[in-house]
Each structure stands twice: as C-alpha cells, then as structure tokens.
Amino acid sequence: MRPAVRHRVGVRLGSSYAAVILLLGLSWLAGTVANSEVQASYRDTVVKRYELAAQILVIRKAMLDQATSFRAYFTVGIPQLLVPYHAGRRAMPAAFTTARKLAGDPVDRRLLDLMLRGARTWEQWVDRDLRIWTAGQRAQINTAGVEVTDKRLFDRFRAASDDVLRQVQRERQSGLNSDRSIFNQANLILGAIGLSAILVVVLLGWLLTRSILRPLEDLQDAAAQIRGGHLDTPVPHEGHDEIAQLASNMDAMRGHLAAQRRVADLLASTLELDKIYPELAAELRGLVPFDRASVSILTKDGTELLTAYAEGAGTDEFMIGSLRPLDDSIFSRSVHTGEPVLIGDTTGLQVEGKALAPAGIRSVVMMPLRTKARMWGSLNLGSSRPQAFDQGSVSTLATLVQPLANALENAELYREIAVANKELERVSRLKSEFLANMSHELRTPLNAIIGFSEVLQDSTFGSLNDRQKRYVGNVLESGRHLLVLVNDILDISKVEAGYMELHREILDVKALLAEVTERIVSLANNKQITLQIEDRSESPLIDADRARFMQILLNLLSNAIKFTSPGGTVSVSYEVHSQFVAITVKDTGIGIPENDQARIFDEFEQVDSSLGRTQEGTGLGLALTKRLVELHGGTISVQSAQGEGSIFTVTVPRAEQAEPVSGTRGDVLVVEDDPAARELLGVYLTSAGYGVQWAGRVAEVLPRALEIQPVAITLDLSLADEMGWPALEQLKAHPQTRAIPVVIISILDEQQLGFALGAGAYLSKPVARQELLDVLERLVGGKSLTSDQLIRVLAVDDQPEALELIALALEGTRYRLMRATNGTVALELLATQNPDLLIVDLMMEPVSGFEVIEAAVADPKTRHIPIVVWTAKDLSAEDILRLSGSVAARISKMDFAVSGKEALLRELERVVAKAPREASADVG
Numbered sequence: 001m002r003p004a005v006r007h008r009v010g011v012r013l014g015s016s017y018a019a020v021i022l023l024l025g026l027s028w029l030a031g032t033v034a035n036s037e038v039q040a041s042y043r044d045t046v047v048k049r050y051e052l053a054a055q056i057l058v059i060r061k062a063m064l065d066q067a068t069s070f071r072a073y074f075t076v077g078i079p080q081l082l083v084p085y086h087a088g089r090r091a092m093p094a095a096f097t098t099a100r101k102l103a104g105d106p107v108d109r110r111l112l113d114l115m116l117r118g119a120r121t122w123e124q125w126v127d128r129d130l131r132i133w134t135a136g137q138r139a140q141i142n143t144a145g146v147e148v149t150d151k152r153l154f155d156r157f158r159a160a161s162d163d164v165l166r167q168v169q170r171e172r173q174s175g176l177n178s179d180r181s182i183f184n185q186a187n188l189i190l191g192a193i194g195l196s197a198i199l200v201v202v203l204l205g206w207l208l209t210r211s212i213l214r215p216l217e218d219l220q221d222a223a224a225q226i227r228g229g230h231l232d233t234p235v236p237h238e239g240h241d242e243i244a245q246l247a248s249n250m251d252a253m254r255g256h257l258a259a260q261r262r263v264a265d266l267l268a269s270t271l272e273l274d275k276i277y278p279e280l281a282a283e284l285r286g287l288v289p290f291d292r293a294s295v296s297i298l299t300k301d302g303t304e305l306l307t308a309y310a311e312g313a314g315t316d317e318f319m320i321g322s323l324r325p326l327d328d329s330i331f332s333r334s335v336h337t338g339e340p341v342l343i344g345d346t347t348g349l350q351v352e353g354k355a356l357a358p359a360g361i362r363s364v365v366m367m368p369l370r371t372k373a374r375m376w377g378s379l380n381l382g383s384s385r386p387q388a389f390d391q392g393s394v395s396t397l398a399t400l401v402q403p404l405a406n407a408l409e410n411a412e413l414y415r416e417i418a419v420a421n422k423e424l425e426r427v428s429r430l431k432s433e434f435l436a437n438m439s440h441e442l443r444t445p446l447n448a449i450i451g452f453s454e455v456l457q458d459s460t461f462g463s464l465n466d467r468q469k470r471y472v473g474n475v476l477e478s479g480r481h482l483l484v485l486v487n488d489i490l491d492i493s494k495v496e497a498g499y500m501e502l503h504r505e506i507l508d509v510k511a512l513l514a515e516v517t518e519r520i521v522s523l524a525n526n527k528q529i530t531l532q533i534e535d536r537s538e539s540p541l542i543d544a545d546r547a548r549f550m551q552i553l554l555n556l557l558s559n560a561i562k563f564t565s566p567g568g569t570v571s572v573s574y575e576v577h578s579q580f581v582a583i584t585v586k587d588t589g590i591g592i593p594e595n596d597q598a599r600i601f602d603e604f605e606q607v608d609s610s611l612g613r614t615q616e617g618t619g620l621g622l623a624l625t626k627r628l629v630e631l632h633g634g635t636i637s638v639q640s641a642q643g644e645g646s647i648f649t650v651t652v653p654r655a656e657q658a659e660p661v662s663g664t665r666g667d668v669l670v671v672e673d674d675p676a677a678r679e680l681l682g683v684y685l686t687s688a689g690y691g692v693q694w695a696g697r698v699a700e701v702l703p704r705a706l707e708i709q710p711v712a713i714t715l716d717l718s719l720a721d722e723m724g725w726p727a728l729e730q731l732k733a734h735p736q737t738r739a740i741p742v743v744i745i746s747i748l749d750e751q752q753l754g755f756a757l758g759a760g761a762y763l764s765k766p767v768a769r770q771e772l773l774d775v776l777e778r779l780v781g782g783k784s785l786t787s788d789q790l791i792r793v794l795a796v797d798d799q800p801e802a803l804e805l806i807a808l809a810l811e812g813t814r815y816r817l818m819r820a821t822n823g824t825v826a827l828e829l830l831a832t833q834n835p836d837l838l839i840v841d842l843m844m845e846p847v848s849g850f851e852v853i854e855a856a857v858a859d860p861k862t863r864h865i866p867i868v869v870w871t872a873k874d875l876s877a878e879d880i881l882r883l884s885g886s887v888a889a890r891i892s893k894m895d896f897a898v899s900g901k902e903a904l905l906r907e908l909e910r911v912v913a914k915a916p917r918e919a920s921a922d923v924g
Contacts, residue, residue: 048102049168050223050250052108054223055095055098056168059096060158062088062091065085066085066088067122069081069088070085070130070150078413080373080409083372083406089123100112108164111167114160115161115164121153121156122154125149223250259286260403263404266280267407273407277295277309287396287397288365288397289383290381291384292310292312292359292381293309293311293380293381294379295307295310295369296308296331296377296378297369297377298335303326305323305326305332305335306323307323308377329352330343330364334367335375335377338368339368340365340367340394340397341364341366342389343365344363344389345363346362346364361382363383364381365389366380369405371408371409373409376408376409377408431493444872446479446483449479451808452804453475453476456468456472457472457473491624491628495627503545504702507542507544508540509540509581510538511539512549513533513553515550516550519554523558527566529570530569531561531569531570533571533572534572536574540574540581541654541655542655545632551625551628553583555624555625556625557570557585560585560586560587560648561587563587563589563590563646564589564590564645569588570585572586577654581651581654582651583649583651585650586647587645590645592640592646597638632652633652633653634652636651666691667690667711668691668710669708670682670692670695670713671695671696671701671727672696672719678694681772685772687769688773690711693708696720698719698723698724701715701727702734706734710740713740713742714744714772715743715744715745715746717748718748725753725757728744739888741776742759742760743776745763745767746764746765747764760775761775761779790816791836791837792815793810793818793836793908794818794829794830795818795820796825796826797820797821798821798843799841802841806839807819808901809905810905813905815837818833822844822845822846822847823846823847823849826847830856836865836866837868837911838865838866839891840869841870842869843871849869853886853887868888868889868890869883869889871893889910
C-alpha cells in the first residue's frame, strides 16, 4: 500500500477511535493494523492481477495480429500484409518477460510457460511455411493442411492463455475471500472486547467497504468488459484517491483502445481514404486536441508532398490537392527522418514560424506515415497553444498513424491491382478477338486451297497428267497438314484461355472405335501396319463431345502409326469399369525413354527434337489430347520403354443406359415431375399410338433426348425446385436435338419467351387430349421433303471461293444453288425467291450472318426455312445462345476441308429430312 493511502486510512481510523475509551486503545490499534494489512495485501494482489491480466491481453493481441497477418498473406500472397505479423512477433518477448515478473505464483509461471510454449510452437511452424513460401516452393505446401495446422496450433495457444486468465481470476477471488475472513476475525476480536469497540469496527468496516471494495469491484467488472471486447462502456472513477486514479487510467486506456478500434474499422471500411479523412480527424481530436490537421502524401518520385486532406485554422478548399517540394524545412523533416517531429513553440522558428503565424499555430506535431515497403507521407497536427503536444501525444498518435499508413499502402496496392486487372481484361479481350480472327482468316483460305485441290484431284474439269496430279496431291497434303497445325494451335489457345466448350452427348464406345478405325485404316495400310480393334460384346456409353473425343482417338492412333515401323501392329481395346471406361491404344513402335515420358504431354515437346528427326510434327498433338481428356473429366497415361512400343490409356466417366419403351408412332419424351400429370399425359399419348419416356429433372432431359431420339418432347416449366428453361436451351443448342419439336405444357404465361427459345408450341394447363394430339400431329406428322424433290438452296458467303466450293459439292445432286455474296443480297433474295434451305456464313460485313438469320426467323414468310450455319468461326457460348432455336445445323468449314463434300451433303440431307411441310409447299 502506498504511504499516502496509509496516512489517509490512519487519519480516518484515528478520528473514529478518539471517542473510544483509552482501555480499548490497544485493541483498536490491533484491529487497525490487521485491517491495514488486509488492505495492503488486497490492493497489491488486485493491482498485480489486473496488470498481469492486461499483459496477457497484450500477448493475445500480438499473437492475433500475427495470425491474421499470416492468414491474409497466405491467401493473397502480398508481402506487405506481413507487417502486422512482424510487429506482433517483435512485441512478444518483452510482453512475456513483463508477464513473468508480474506472476509471483508458481502456478502462474507454469501456465505462462505453457502459453509461451504454445506461442513458440505456432511461430516456429509459421516460420517454416513462410520460408517455403518465400523460397518459391509453394507447391510443397498443402493448403488444406496449412489451415488445419494453423487452427490447431493457434487454438492450443489460445487455450493456454485462457488457463492463465482463469488462474488470475481464481487467485483474485481467493485473495478476496482470505482477506475478508481475516477482516471478519478482527471484527469478532474487537466485538469481544466491548460493545463500543464493536460499533467502531462495524462503522470502520462499512466505511472501508464503501471507499475501497466497491470501487475495486467496479474496476473488476470494467476489466471483464474490456477483456470481452466491450470498449464502449466507461470505467467509473469518482474521487481523488489512488483507486480513482487507477480507474481513471484504465478508462483512458479503454478510450484509447476503443479509438484504435474505431480508426481501424474506419480505415478498413473503404479504400477511398479521401471520404473518411474528416471522420478520422474527429477521432484524433478526441485523443489529442488540435486546431489544425493535414495529411501530406509523398509523390511516387519522392520529390513533392501532396496535401491529401486539411482542416482547421488557416486551411481552405484550395489547400487540398496542392503540392509543395520535399525540402529541408521543418515541414518535411518527419518524412526525411522517419521520426516524429515535436515543436512546442513555433515562435522560435524564423521561416516556418512566420508561415504558421497567420493561422495562429504555436505548436505542431508531425508523425511519419511509413510501412516496411516505403515512406508514404506524414500526419500533421497544430495547436494555437504553446506546448500543446508532448511525448504522451506522440505515443498516442504512434498507435493510430500505423493503421493509416497501412491503409495508404493497401489503397495503392488495390489501385495497382485494379490497373493490372484492367490490363489483363484488355489482353484477354484481344486474345479472344485474335483467336476469332485467326480462326476465320487462316481457315477460310485453307478451306479454299484444300477444296479446290480436291476438285482438281478428282478431275472434275478434265484429266491431269501425272506430274500435275503429284503437284496437286502435294498441295492438298500440305494444306491438310497446315490445317491440322492451325487447328491444334487454336485449340490449345482456347483450352488455356478457358474458351473451349464441349457439346456433350451420349456416345457408344464400341461404335465410336469402329468409326475412328475406319477413318484411320488407310493411313495404316499405306505403311503396311496391321490395325486391330478388340471385339467385345459389351458396349458402354460415355458422355462426351463427339468431335473432340474423335480428335483424341485420332491423335493417339495417328501418333501410334507414325512411330511404328512397316510391318508393325497398332491395336485398340477398351475395358469397362463400374465408374469409367478405359480405352487403350497400343503399338509396337520405337517406344519412349522413361526420362522423356513426363514431357511428351507439354506443348512443342518431342522425344527427338533435332533437325534431323525422321518423324514430322510440332509436338502439339499429345498436349492437346491431354487437355481434351481432362476437359471430359478423364485421365491419360503412358507406359513405354525404348524399342518396345507404347501403351496410351484414356479413362473417361461412364454414362448410364436406360431402357426405352417404344410406340408405333415413335416415342415422346415427357418432362414432368407431378405423378398425376405424368399419368394423364401418358394415357393421352399411348391411346394415340405414341410411346412414352419420362424425365423429372432438367439434368435428365438432354441425355434422355440424345439416347432415345424422341419424335417430340413435352416440357413442364415448373419442375420441383427448378425451372425448365435451361432444358429447352440445351435441347435447341445441341446439334442432335435442336430439330426435335418441343411442346411446353405449363401453368406459366410465358409464351413469348418459350417461342423465342425455340419451342414449337405452348399449351396451358390443364391441357385437353385433342389439343395435345393436334399439336403433335402438326409438329410430328407433317410431310417432309421427299428424296426425289428438287431443293432450292440459298448460300450466303462473302468469300467467292467458298461459294464455288459449295456449288461444286452440290453439282449433280438434287440441290439447286442460289448465291449471295453478302448479307444484304441474301436478304433481298429471301424476300423474293423463298428458298427451301438457307446456308449462312456468320463472319460477313457489313451485314453479318447473325443478322441474316435473325431477319429470316423474324419474317413470317421465311421463318419456316431450315437454316444451316456454315462457318470457320469457333462459336462462343454467347454465339450459341444467340443462334439457339434458330438454326437446324452447324457445319464447320474445317469439317468440309477434311471430310470433303460428303460431310456437307450428309448434313443437308439430315436437315431436309426433318424439314416441316411449309418448307416444301412451293417445291416442284
């Protein structure tokens, strides 16, 4: 107990015992001493417990700063985010030393040691991961494991600190109980001496309880509030004794912590600091009163200071945004030195004092705004009173300017990231435009080269001599080789950019392998290589993009043939597992050394990359194959040894096969989740001779339609917790289902949207039997164009050679061609000629193919005409959505270049076979 407290208690007790009989003096003195010792012990214990508890909170805050900073850095990877981590790390040793000094009890020290051990364990673990991270070895870090370990170790530290705080609380309560017991014993002793002594002691106890215990209990409650993070509750501090002073200091600390939190919250609320400077200044004024405040920001070149904010005496609206040089004046000193500048009286400064005199500023304090990365500027406060600021002011401001400096750094980083993101978006857009232009500009002339070479090779316009045939064959082979190279490069670019889209359908693996081997058998025969395909009775299904999966198989087979010597063997087999299908391509070729097997799937990598290698190629085929397999959710692997051939294995997920139930007039796929409605529609359809298949969810519709190829589909828009629109969009986007009529049967009034997305009819529930059957008769039962009718085809392309290739392909068939060299001519011919079929190139100017299609669909006179898209453009998701429900087929010019006119004629026949009767109304 401090001497001043002892004196005050002694005077109080002396005045109380003046009325007591002299004979009771010794007893009174004994009681006084006992009570004094109780007070001294209790006060000393309470103060130390509070100080120890406060120190534990400091340690926990330092650890929390470290953890928050580390997690933010680990998530974002910005080194500046580690500044709070290092600050907390530096504060830990001194904090633990102070805590140990305050912990006199062995139990306290043991718990502190456990707490220190937990902190060090966490810090050592973080140091290890930071070293790995900063060394650029991030792949060695298991992200999920880091999060689990971080939480486990930090929880161990937090539990240890909670144990210390609970021990402090127990000791404080134990001391309170012990001292009260002593106090009660003293009261009993004095009570035994006499009634008067008892009255005096009771009175003294009441006074002591009121003047000491109640304030201490109030302090205890306030400390609990602070510990719980409730910083807005003031600490009561009435009176002028030491307890009141302690309470006042605690309240000041609480206010300071609350201000720190408000400042931190304020700075974290936005990256536009200009908007919060006034609120920040108001918070500062509550802690360090001032008459003038400004924030100076150092320019990037480090030569000038920009006034980002100013308020108070001597400031005006023109001051904000002004620049002044970074010179040797007092105003630049804190930025130069990185240390606070405190001037108690500016009248002694000749130059700066005169500058501040008009505003009445007599004292200033300037705090540097600095982070580990750089100096950002300074926070400047001025007052009209001399000596208005002291070291206490500097200490208070020091804890508040650091969050401001961090916020300035974060705002700058955000601006840099925003600029970088904008640039990345621009580059991504340019890449997309480049891919689209390259796709069109490279493939279009290649299409002409290959197409006309085939025409010459077929001797369509006269025979060629042997040399001419050889030269034409060389041109054709080189064109096809260049086309494969261009396609591979563009496909690799699309996969890397995330633009590759798969048009999935249910495929039969056995049929697929038979088709691909048929296409590749001539290549094997030319090299006298035996091509074998395993014949299995089992025929598994996969959900894949037909063209892309054929590309995977063709790449693997052509590679196997290329690297196998004449007389060798290439075989294809498959194995069916519960969840996937494994397709294997095996050859007896030259094999791949083990140390080269990892890099053959990289772009432009070949085992033999020398100029004298015997096999041609760019090293793109396997790289593209791997990426296409992964897009399908599968894997690719290789087993090989040099001189012993290679085995490539592709695994892809299986698709389930359903059992169809057919009717005499074809199957109708009913998409409905209500059992009663399903039963009623089933009765309607089966009574009219249709077979019925069911689907109850959007995800089931396209696979079922691909599997059973129904003559029509009925679609309810309200399916359980989902709408049916996505199913309609998928059906009209897929080349194998877009021609299937879709009848919407719904309680929703969305006819306009339904027709816009490609629905053939829209019926409202409840639907009548005859109404449904009439619609199906109109959509399904209409007469198609017969095989002996002449078909008038309008082809639109701004490349004359492309139109010439179409003409050559249609020559000698039942198709009669009308040519339009641009979109404007096409629209004129549509209005006057009413063709049976429309072939449209998309990439035209000034009227694009999209505009031609939209005009044809919008006109009631032409909307019935089937439209075939003929383009070298790789369609994006937006393009497909734009065309959804409008076109009957899409033909790639590259397919035409590779497969010849048969691909075009085959697709035209398919479209004509499904054409509604309106398309043939005027034919013949």
